[in-house]
Structures are given as C-alpha cells and as structure tokens.
Amino acid sequence: MRVDFTKPAGIQRKQYRDFVDRISPKPNVLVNVIWAFLVGGLVTTIGQGLLTLFLAAGLPVLEAGAMTAVVLIFIAALLTGLGVFDDIAKYAGAGVIVPITGFANSMVAQAMEARNEGLVLGVGARLFTIAGPVLVFGIVVAWFAGLFYFLFR
Amino acid sequence: MIFAMAFVVGGLICAVGQLLMDLTNHKVTPAHILVGFVTAGAALSALGLYQPLVELAGAGALVPLSGFGHILTQGAIRGVERDGLLGVFAGPLEAAAAGITAAIVFGYFFAILFRPKG
Numbered sequence A: 001m002r003v004d005f006t007k008p009a010g011i012q013r014k015q016y017r018d019f020v021d022r023i024s025p026k027p028n029v030l031v032n033v034i035w036a037f038l039v040g041g042l043v044t045t046i047g048q049g050l051l052t053l054f055l056a057a058g059l060p061v062l063e064a065g066a067m068t069a070v071v072l073i074f075i076a077a078l079l080t081g082l083g084v085f086d087d088i089a090k091y092a093g094a095g096v097i098v099p100i101t102g103f104a105n106s107m108v109a110q111a112m113e114a115r116n117e118g119l120v121l122g123v124g125a126r127l128f129t130i131a132g133p134v135l136v137f138g139i140v141v142a143w144f145a146g147l148f149y150f151l152f153r
Numbered sequence B: 001m002i003f004a005m006a007f008v009v010g011g012l013i014c015a016v017g018q019l020l021m022d023l024t025n026h027k028v029t030p031a032h033i034l035v036g037f038v039t040a041g042a043a044l045s046a047l048g049l050y051q052p053l054v055e056l057a058g059a060g061a062l063v064p065l066s067g068f069g070h071i072l073t074q075g076a077i078r079g080v081e082r083d084g085l086l087g088v089f090a091g092p093l094e095a096a097a098a099g100i101t102a103a104i105v106f107g108y109f110f111a112i113l114f115r116p117k118g
Helices: A009-023 A029-056 A061-082 A084-092 A100-113 A119-126 A128-152 B002-022 B030-046 B051-057 B065-083 B085-113
Strands: none
Touching: A029 A061, A029 A084, A029 B002, A061 A084, A061 A100, A061 B085, A084 A100, A100 A119, A100 A128, A100 B030, A100 B065, A100 B085, A119 A128, A119 B085, A128 B030, A128 B065, A128 B085, B002 B030, B002 B051, B030 B065, B051 B065, B065 B085
16 A cells, blocks of 8 residues: 555555665665675784784784774775775675774765865865764763763773 | 884774765765864873774774874874963974874865876
C-alpha cells in the first residue's frame, strides 16, 4: 500500500514515511561491518608495527605513541590529497574513519574543498570544521577528569 | 601476540563505529563518530577503564580516536601530578601536541598542494 489520499493528513504522512522507508536502499550492514573490522584492524596493526619500531629504536612509550600518530596522520593526509582516501573509505567506512586517519582526513578534505574561499576563512578555518568539535569535546572531558583528579586524588 | 590483539581490538572498535552509522540510517555522521569516540575514550580513561585495553591491545586501543581521548585525559592526570592545578589546563594538550601539530601542518600543506578530484 502506498498513500491513501482519502485518509486524514496524519495517516497519509505515516503511510508516506513507511513507503519511503520501504523503497530506500538499505545499507548492507553485515558487509559494511566486516569491511570496517578488517580494514580497521589492518590500520591499527600498521600502527602497532610503527609503535614496535619506534620502541625498538629506543623511544620511551609516550614518545613512540606520539610518533606513531604523526606517521599515520601524514599518510592519511597525503592519501586524502591524492583522492585515494575516499576510494578506500567507500568500502572501509568506519575502518578508516574511527582511527586517527579519519581525524586527519576530515581536516584535509574540508580544507581542500574550501580553497576558493581563500587561505584564511577557506583553508585555515575549514581545517577545523570537524577537528574543532573533536578537540572541544576531548579537551573539555579531559579537563574535568584532571580537575576531579586534582580535587579528590 | 600484541599484533593479533591490535588487529582484533582495533577492528572491533571500528566495527562499533560502522554499526552506529548503519543502524541509524547514517544520521550519525563521520563527524559524530569522531566526536563520540574521542569523548568516550576520554571518559573511559578517567574511570580507569581504558588503560587495561591499551595494555591488552597496544595500538589497537591507541590508534582509534578513543585512544586520542585517552591520551588527553592521561595528559591531564600527569599534569596534575607534576604541576597541580596548572597541569589540569596544560596537561591534555601537552600530551596530544605532536599529533595535533602534525594534523594541522600536514593538513594545511596537503590541502594547498592538491585539488579535489572531479
């Protein structure tokens, strides 16, 4: 059944919504999740390889972790610039979005699109369209955690 | 062994992100995913629940954005231990400084160097 135009408007609206839900293409959730798991696992395993490498080179744990993040961010930013990141993300979805690679991608992708709006309000501002909220929420939560630790340790 | 755990745990964290997007008909966007995971990671870290995952899975827990939240919170705690109240303010960004600077510099550089496809 589609929309019965003899019914009251509220019922018509509900019928229309049901109709749209039925004919909209459903994402193949299982396939997407398997892709995300495999590619996400691959990205974090590459991260582990870098981490192990930096630790073996004699860096302390925190510094090795930071260098790992720097290298992954460099790779993700470069692949975004080359347009390759989008091709991977089409299949991998959250597999490349959830890792730190997604953070780097969000910055380059937004800024690149805004080139013609200038270097200040275009590139400079758009780098933080998504990275800004990420930093805001992360820092606010960490700040509260630090404050509680200071007061109640 | 740490590589196997990094793969499985990292993969599972990403799978959760994919489910959040797919099961909400993509009303949860990648931006929400990034913000949600950094917030969750920072909060779990404050409760002491994230460090065990890092010890178990290494980069499997550190590379997802929840690991970034963990780094921010641990930075705040280390800051307090070193500098007291000032550390609450300085600690989070000190811990995350390298990653944030890399993202800004490489991001700016590549955004200027390349043109969007199509």
